[in-house]
Amino acid sequence: METSLALIKDQDASLLACPWFLCGHCGVVDRDMQRMRPGNACKSCGLPSESGRLYFPVTIHILVDLVHQAYHSNAPVGPIHGPQTGAVGTIVFFCALREALLVQFLKEHMEAQQLPQGIIDRLLSDNKLANQRFGQLFKSVVGSKWRVAVEEVSTEGCSFVAVSELMIIASEVRNDFMHTGSAWQATEELATDCVNNLPMLTHLFAELHNHYVRPIQHRT
Numbered sequence: 001m002e003t004s005l006a007l008i009k010d011q012d013a014s015l016l017a018c019p020w021f022l023c024g025h026c027g028v029v030d031r032d033m034q035r036m037r038p039g040n041a042c043k044s045c046g047l048p049s050e051s052g053r054l055y056f057p058v059t060i061h062i063l064v065d066l067v068h069q070a071y072h073s074n075a076p077v078g079p080i081h082g083p084q085t086g087a088v089g090t091i092v093f094f095c096a097l098r099e100a101l102l103v104q105f106l107k108e109h110m111e112a113q114q115l116p117q118g119i120i121d122r123l124l125s126d127n128k129l130a131n132q133r134f135g136q137l138f139k140s141v142v143g144s145k146w147r148v149a150v151e152e153v154s155t156e157g158c159s160f161v162a163v164s165e166l167m168i169i170a171s172e173v174r175n176d177f178m179h180t181g182s183a184w185q186a187t188e189e190l191a192t193d194c195v196n197n198l199p200m201l202t203h204l205f206a207e208l209h210n211h212y213v214r215p216i217q218h219r220t
Helices: 058-071 085-112 117-126 130-142 146-153 161-180 188-196 198-217
Strands: none
Touching (some): 058 188, 058 198, 085 130, 117 130, 146 161, 146 198, 161 188, 161 198, 188 198
């Protein structure tokens, strides 16, 4: 999926990256805009829609827009900080978004498994770092490593491997900035990649839901 969100300035990025809808009957998540029409038949289960239900919560929409707004901000940059400083906010918000998406997915998966809320809270509290949540916690909850899951939900026409690798690169740059204050790795090219991959990022987590959470929620 190719996009050019970095070229768009006068429209909220969430309108383009977050229109994923949830069927209240079978739990499938897709981009069928007709779900907003009451009575529209779900293409998956055939049952009529009661109303449009957005899959991603408002916090995800806000973070998507913050990534986009940071990219187009006109904050002054001093020569001592390096020409890349303006991209730092974009990358930091992009990393916050990927981690918020992961937490939503993990919570949803554990709730589908009917784990008590106390255990869910404890697992997230004991694994506060992103590498813990993408690592051992993800494997424990899902049963597969993150990399394997990404490949599993990829198709010949839509691979999520590249956006997964971008997530890793962005997090490394974010961590370097947070720990050392260095902004030199936060290039405009990387920031542009983050913005342009916002639709692919939300698409990845929609497919993770369909592949791993939905079958548990709707066991027959």
